[in-house]
Amino acid sequence: MPASMNKIQDELAVFGLTVDLEDEDLSDKLVELCSVHRLSEEELVCEWMAFATTRNLSLSVANLCTLEHEVLNRKNSRRPQLKKEKHCGNRDFNSIQELIEVETAEEDLLDSYSTPAKGSQKRNLSTPENPQSKRIPSMSRSPHLLFSPASFSPSATPSQKYSSRSNRGEVVTSFGEVQGTSWSGGNGKNSKIEVITLQEEESLTKSYKYMFQKLTDIRDAVGSKIEELGEALKTHFHIEEFTSVSFPAQEPVTVLGQIGCDSNGKLNSKSVILEGDREHSSGMQVPVDLSELKEYSLFPGQVVVMEGTNSTGRKFVASKLYEGVPLPFYQPSTDHEDCPQQMIIAACGPFTTSDTITYDALKDLVEVINRDCPDVCILLGPFLDSKHEQVENLQLTVNCEEVFKSCLKMIIEGTRPSGSHLVFVPSIRDVHHDPVYPQPPFSCYETAKEDKQRVHFVADPSTLSINGIAVGFTSTDLLFHMGAEEISSGTAGAPDRFSRILRHILTQRSYYPLYPPHEEINIDYEAQYNYAVMPVTPDVFIIPSDLRFFIKDISGCICINPGRLTKGKVGGTYSRFLVKKENTGSGERKSPCLSAQVVKI
Numbered sequence: 001m002p003a004s005m006n007k008i009q010d011e012l013a014v015f016g017l018t019v020d021l022e023d024e025d026l027s028d029k030l031v032e033l034c035s036v037h038r039l040s041e042e043e044l045v046c047e048w049m050a051f052a053t054t055r056n057l058s059l060s061v062a063n064l065c066t067l068e069h070e071v072l073n074r075k076n077s078r079r080p081q082l083k084k085e086k087h088c089g090n091r092d093f094n095s096i097q098e099l100i101e102v103e104t105a106e107e108d109l110l111d112s113y114s115t116p117a118k119g120s121q122k123r124n125l126s127t128p129e130n131p132q133s134k135r136i137p138s139m140s141r142s143p144h145l146l147f148s149p150a151s152f153s154p155s156a157t158p159s160q161k162y163s164s165r166s167n168r169g170e171v172v173t174s175f176g177e178v179q180g181t182s183w184s185g186g187n188g189k190n191s192k193i194e195v196i197t198l199q200e201e202e203s204l205t206k207s208y209k210y211m212f213q214k215l216t217d218i219r220d221a222v223g224s225k226i227e228e229l230g231e232a233l234k235t236h237f238h239i240e241e242f243t244s245v246s247f248p249a250q251e252p253v254t255v256l257g258q259i260g261c262d263s264n265g266k267l268n269s270k271s272v273i274l275e276g277d278r279e280h281s282s283g284m285q286v287p288v289d290l291s292e293l294k295e296y297s298l299f300p301g302q303v304v305v306m307e308g309t310n311s312t313g314r315k316f317v318a319s320k321l322y323e324g325v326p327l328p329f330y331q332p333s334t335d336h337e338d339c340p341q342q343m344i345i346a347a348c349g350p351f352t353t354s355d356t357i358t359y360d361a362l363k364d365l366v367e368v369i370n371r372d373c374p375d376v377c378i379l380l381g382p383f384l385d386s387k388h389e390q391v392e393n394l395q396l397t398v399n400c401e402e403v404f405k406s407c408l409k410m411i412i413e414g415t416r417p418s419g420s421h422l423v424f425v426p427s428i429r430d431v432h433h434d435p436v437y438p439q440p441p442f443s444c445y446e447t448a449k450e451d452k453q454r455v456h457f458v459a460d461p462s463t464l465s466i467n468g469i470a471v472g473f474t475s476t477d478l479l480f481h482m483g484a485e486e487i488s489s490g491t492a493g494a495p496d497r498f499s500r501i502l503r504h505i506l507t508q509r510s511y512y513p514l515y516p517p518h519e520e521i522n523i524d525y526e527a528q529y530n531y532a533v534m535p536v537t538p539d540v541f542i543i544p545s546d547l548r549f550f551i552k553d554i555s556g557c558i559c560i561n562p563g564r565l566t567k568g569k570v571g572g573t574y575s576r577f578l579v580k581k582e583n584t585g586s587g588e589r590k591s592p593c594l595s596a597q598v599v600k601i
Contacts, residue, residue, distance in 0.1 A: 008034070159360060185374040194467050204462075227279065259302040267298070348475060357384075357396075438531040441459050478512060479561065544561060572600075
């Protein structure tokens with residue numbers, strides 16, 4: 001029989017306690033504890049009184065979570081194994097779920113031979129010849145049943161705010177010709193989907209040693225970046241030569257360097273310095289006067305070429321600013337023009353609301369994938385968010401890596417009917433993974449044989465070729481990090497702040513051009529120089545952020561912020577887009593991204 005809140009209230013009244021039935025969170029938590037830990041109403045109240053009396057605690061949801069974490073979970077772990085079990089190994093989520101299903105099936109089978117008591121609330125009985133057993137073969141069970149948050153989460157009750165949302169499936173922004181377009185894929189079942197990492201020999205494919213950086217190595221990596229971008233600017237703008245940033249000059253000269261700040265504070269128009277390159281300036285720095293520039297947009301770490309005067313050698317007065325130029329677009333070596341139209345879904349974590357770890361949003365996303373059958377689905381972390389309240393308070397009762405493995409199993413097995421290719425991208429906020437940028441791919445999950453061709457674990461950041469279409473992405477919130485540091489005057493060639501930042505990323509040819517980085521990012525500069533540069537300008541650039549979602553065309557590159565799948569206690573958004581490689585027959589390039597949308601989960 002399920003636990004009754006009225007009986008719990010009667011048992012509490014024995015000790016002079018009352019529960020406000022309008023407090024749904026507290027009532028749900030009491031009933032949940034009875035169900036999860038198989039306690040009667042009287043046993044639960046006795047456990048609470050013994051726990052609360054010695055600590056002088058009030059009856060609240062937070063204190064009930066503490067009771068569960070410190071007392072009830074430990075008692076469950078000390079329960080003897082079933083006699084039929086011959087081994088004493090640790091249980092995982094699947095084996096626990098199977099035991100619950102088998103026990104329930106045995107009870108239902110016995111009930112089918114008995115006569116129900118008068119007034120029984122049980123469902124109609126089935127015949128012994130066809131019992132309504134819940135015993136289901138493990139391979140045919142719903143993938144959602146494989147994931148049991150109640151076994152590790154102190155609050156496994158689904159989020160009420162998330163489940164009560166009313167705007168499911170609402171399209172919040174669009175790009176391209178959307179009307180009359182069918183948002184469904186499935187071409188991967190009938191045609192080959194080729195997902196490869198561009199510059200395979202230089203891609204990050206496994207973990208590497210970090211925290212061993214030398215200052216000279218950092219200097220060399222940063223200096224090499226300045227020199228390479230400077231050479232590209234020199235060629236593009238037909239500049240004859242560069243002058244040292246500290247060379248006294250009454251006549252206009254052209255200098256190369258990297259934007260910096262003269263202090264530890266935020267960059268402003270009065271604190272800009274230019275750090276020169278090694279070849280021409282020996283790395284020397286000079287303050288920059290921006291008063292003669294009508295338009296500019298600058299951020300720390302930006303490599304620029306400036307024209308101006310430096311009469312004393314101690315301050316450079318800039319009169320002209322040359323910014324970076326983007327790389328050419330990807331030109332595949334093999335012909336993909338006959339490939340059919342492809343649908344791609346991109347979603348970024350967190351995949352669970354902030355008040356519980358039940359992965360309701362992820363389950364809904366799996367249903368969307370099975371419904372629309374996209375050809376490729378790009379999932380960016382965090383999968384288990386280090387900023388989640390239960391993670392920060394150390395309330396999880398199992399290893400975080402085990403939670404992640406079960407989460408992956410749910411996604412991979414749950415999306416088999418769709419045939420979609422899955423691309424998993426880690427995040428700095430994944431609590432179980434290496435907290436370094438660039439971030440190596442996930443390596444703790446063994447993929448089943450039938451899934452090896454369609455499951456891809458890649459690094460953050462990465463650039464993929466999907467049937468000849470370049471898709472670049474990073475799970476790091478670069479928009480937020482750069483937006484907090486960028487300064488501008490006038491329109492600076494872009495109508496809004498997002499467009500300016502996106503243009504900077506493309507022209508600086510790096511997935512993280514900010515230097516020094518944001519305080520929450522740990523960068524290995526040698527690895528960044530090798531793995532975090534853009535090999536080409538992507539056709540589609542996925543850049544998730546906590547900031548507002550958008551779809552923008554920046555110089556032919558379609559930039560998409562799909563938002564987060566959850567935002568706090570409510571549902572968030574994901575993106576979907578249609579791509580097709582086409583030959584225009586002329587020199588003018590046509591974007592392969594036909595249309596795109598950002599949709600409410």
